[in-house]
Amino acid sequence: MSYAALSGKKIILGITGSIAAYKAAALTRLLVREGAVVKVIMTPSATNFISPLTLSTLSRHEVQTQVMEEGSWNNHVALGLWADCMLIAPLTANTLSSMAAGACDNLLLAVYLSARCPVFVAPAMDEDMWHHPSTNRNLSRISADGVKIIPVGHGELASGLTGEGRMAEPEDITAFLQQFFAEGQSLKGKKVLITAGPTYEPLDPVRFIGNRSSGKMGLSLAEAAMARGAAVTVVLGPVHLPETKSGPEVIRVGTAVEMFHAVEAHFGEADIIIFAAAVADYRPEMPAEQKIKRKGDELMVRLVPNPDIAAQMGQRKNYRQLTIGFALETENELQHARDKMAKKNLDMIVLNSLRDPGAGFESDTNKITIIPAGNKAEEYQLKSKSAVAEDIWNSILQHFGDRL
Ligand code: PMT
Secondary structure, eight states, X not given: OOTTTTTTOEEEEEEOSSGGGGHHHHHHHHHHHTTOEEEEEEOGGGGGTSXXXXXXXHHTSOOBOOSEETTEEOOHHHHHHHOSEEEEEEXXXXXXXXXXXXXXXXXXXXXXXXXXXXXXXXXXXXXXXXXXXXXXXXXXHHHHTTOEEOOOEEEEOTTSOEEEEEOOOHHHHHHHHHHHHHHTTTXXXXXXXXXXXXXXXXXXXXXXXXXXOOSHHHHHHHHHHHHTTXXXXXEEOSSXXXXXXXXXXXXXXXXXXXXXXXXXXXXXXXXXXXXXXXXXXXXXXXXXXXXXXXXSSXXXXXXXXXXXXXXXXXXXXXXXXXXXXXEEXXXXXXXXXXXHHHHTXXXXXXXXXXXXXXXXXXXXXXXXXXXXXXXXXXXXXXXXXHHHHHHHHHHHHHHHGGGO
């Protein structure tokens, strides 16, 4: 990690009304010590927990709490544009729900809605509040909007209970930001092409052969690559695409043949190509023009092979392009994955097995083994697909960074 990563970075520190607000003083001091320029915004209730005077002294900037202050207007849009990042620490359940709903009844929320920079939150709440389904829902909502959530700690809580929900320590929050800014440059200037989701191969106008891929793994890889500065194009099969504030370029396709043509059209300009889609290997040779009617005891459908997109691109790639595939296996996993990597001329293959609970299709988690060509397999624990995406990018950069 680069310890100069925060030097000169302009940070808006938003503080909400939680007992953990006392840690904002140490956090401000740390960020300033790392070279960041910090401007503090407090919600009105945060001022009950820590004095604006303490924070203006430590940040060396006036603290702002209201949209209108003594006859003058705080320009939330200008503040949002000024910052390299906004950090809300501590984040209460109340402000979290306002962010998820897009509410705007104080300066902090107005700046949040106007900010074009990355936004980080460090939640702080009691364990039961932290585990409440509505907290979960609101966190998923803001996470889909692109907000980065700094994991909570475990320990003594203000209620006197011990458990999950403590705000991360100022050192950990600072390290999280440092890592983000250091990684933020790691794919700068690179073009990434990703396939994601299933393909649907029509049998007739209403039926198809498909699979349960949700596109989550590929879209997590896309989001992580964008956060590292890459220009990302996703060729996405027929799945619901979550609305995000600033997502990758998405090309929608239905069938494997359509996916092949879309990949072919963008392959030449891509530096790194990841095949995360679950592509049907076969399609009905002659989809019926009208809905197939039930008649007789059996129905024969002749299937013909689809193009193997990864294999064909593996033949066409030049010396500076990296191709990375996935292997979804159910038995003899490592051997099948290595065979696929060789057959498709991949630089790396990511194995996920349907024998591992929580891995593969649909879930928000995955458990992977990364096999870089010519190297030992690297096994990972079950993690969220976003965390898995970070592991994959870290491994790509570790093994092939010098080729990029
Ligand atoms: O989308 P999610 O619900 O998040 O699930 C993620 C996932 C399980 C789909 C993903 O992690 C994954 O494993 N994707 C690849 C699934 C697959 O089809 O694996 P395969 O072993 O059949 O194919 C091997 C590789 O060749 C894959 O990179 C695949 O994209 C590619 N392929 C396969 C067939 C084909 N005709 N063209 C291809 O490009």
